[in-house]
Structures are given as C-alpha cells and as structure tokens.
Amino acid sequence: MSTIQEITSLEGWDQHLSSLPPSTLLIISFQAPWAAPCAQMATVLSTLASEYPVTDPPSTSWVSINAEELSDISEAYDVTAVPYLVLVRGGEVLETVSGSSVVKVRNAIESHAKQSPHSASAAAGQEAAATNGAAATVDDKNGETTTEDPENQKEELFKRLKDLVKAAPVMLFMKGTPSEPKCGFSRQLVAILRENAVKYGFFNILADDEVRQGLKEFADWPTYPQLWVDGELVGGLDIVKEELANNDEFFKPYSVKANGDTPVVA
Numbered sequence: 001m002s003t004i005q006e007i008t009s010l011e012g013w014d015q016h017l018s019s020l021p022p023s024t025l026l027i028i029s030f031q032a033p034w035a036a037p038c039a040q041m042a043t044v045l046s047t048l049a050s051e052y053p054v055t056d057p058p059s060t061s062w063v064s065i066n067a068e069e070l071s072d073i074s075e076a077y078d079v080t081a082v083p084y085l086v087l088v089r090g091g092e093v094l095e096t097v098s099g100s101s102v103v104k105v106r107n108a109i110e111s112h113a114k115q116s117p118h119s120a121s122a123a124a125g126q127e128a129a130a131t132n133g134a135a136a137t138v139d140d141k142n143g144e145t146t147t148e149d150p151e152n153q154k155e156e157l158f159k160r161l162k163d164l165v166k167a168a169p170v171m172l173f174m175k176g177t178p179s180e181p182k183c184g185f186s187r188q189l190v191a192i193l194r195e196n197a198v199k200y201g202f203f204n205i206l207a208d209d210e211v212r213q214g215l216k217e218f219a220d221w222p223t224y225p226q227l228w229v230d231g232e233l234v235g236g237l238d239i240v241k242e243e244l245a246n247n248d249e250f251f252k253p254y255s256v257k258a259n260g261d262t263p264v265v266a
C-alpha cells in the first residue's frame, strides 16, 4: 500500500527525484496548510495512494509539497492555486489538475498510472519538468476539447472560472502568491486574511493572463485583488476593508478559529 511522503526541503526534493526510476509515475500534491480544500484533498489522495501496491521498482510515488514554503518548486511547476496536482513521469509533466475535484484527480491518476512510460522522454530525468512544466499544463480543463471559435473559447473560459471562484469557500485572486505578493493591494489583502485567520485558496493571476483578463469580465470587476466568498465576489481591497469596518466578524465563519458551533457557510 503506497503512502504519501511529505517533502519539506529542496534537498529532500532533489533526493526524491534522483531516487526515482524514469518509469515511476510521480504524483505531486501542492497544498497549503490553511486551505480547507487541501485538507480534503490530502484525505482523498491518501485513500487513492493506499489503493496502489508498493512494487519494485515503484510504479507510483506520492508526495505532498507545501506550495508556499517550497515556492521554488511550486513556481517551477507553475502552481497558481492550491490544491494543485501534477503528474510527472520520466521528467515529463503528463497532466495537472487544479482545484479539489475528486473525480478529476482520480481519473487523472488512474489513466496515467495504467499508461506505459513515454520512452522518448524517459532519459530526460525529473529535473526537466521544472522547465517544461508550463507547456504540458492542462489545468482544470482535464482533456476537454478546445476550439478556435472565440465565443466557444469564452464560454469554456467562463465555465472554468465558475469552478475556479468556488475552488475554496474563500478564494483570493491576487498578483503573486501570499508569500510573495507582487502588488501592494494584494499584499494588504493577504495580511487582512492572515490577521483574521481565514482559511483561503489563492490564484496567482500573473501566471495566467487568460484568467487575469477573463475574470475581470466574468466578475464585472476591473482590478486585483479580488476576494470571492462561496462563489460570490465580495470585491477588492477597499470593499473588504469596508465590510470589516461594518462587521468585524465578517470572516468568522471562515476562520481557522471557528469552533464547532459556527456554521461553515454563513
């Protein structure tokens, strides 16, 4: 029965990569400890991992990485939101799944775990993924056929955004990452969420221009940061400050400090 190994340092990561034969399917789960969907995903992945037998050489290898603490690794794999799953074999990124859809995660792992390794890329080594990750990213579309028709493309993008804004009960669309915000407004909003001990997911819009431009139209809101709660736009930094000024318990239902009596959904 396979288990998930927590990677806690760059050295540990390098060691893990160099120990893997090119035929092993590497399942990397990027997570953030404060994001509730990541905790659910960890449970789902442990269950899935336990279904795969330990073989020699290993057919699968399961690792979990704190996306913020090991930002070099998450950046190398273009992680823009958590939870985020990356499937790698022989240095090639086979598929990525953004968000917490159990069905997508299970399907992705099952389909690649059964496939035979790509012989051409097997010699490339796991490190190659660091530079090639972006090209192979399927993101949340999970194999959906893309189309050249701009109207259909917009429809597909909006479908994706509809899921994305609900990827966590509290979702922050920001410039940069919480550990490295690339704009003062985003930095301030991260600070507010942290002060209020809010469990949240984030998406770095600088890493995906389609989302950056599309979400402005989808949300009818021209700037970032954008804070979404339960799939509804709250607003940018100014609005969040106003909401908190009017109601200092605004974030209470989403706080890690919320006790069992507090409804998770207000």
Ligand SMILES: N[C@@H](CCC(=O)N[C@@H](CS)C(=O)NCC(=O)O)C(=O)O
Pocket: 175, 183, 185, 212, 222, 223, 224, 225, 235, 236, 237, 238, 239
């Ligand atoms: N007053 C706004 C400030 C946010 C803002 O002005 N953001 C700008 C600069 S970081 C922005 O996102 N512009 C659009 C873009 O960069 O795509 C708020 O309350 O959130």
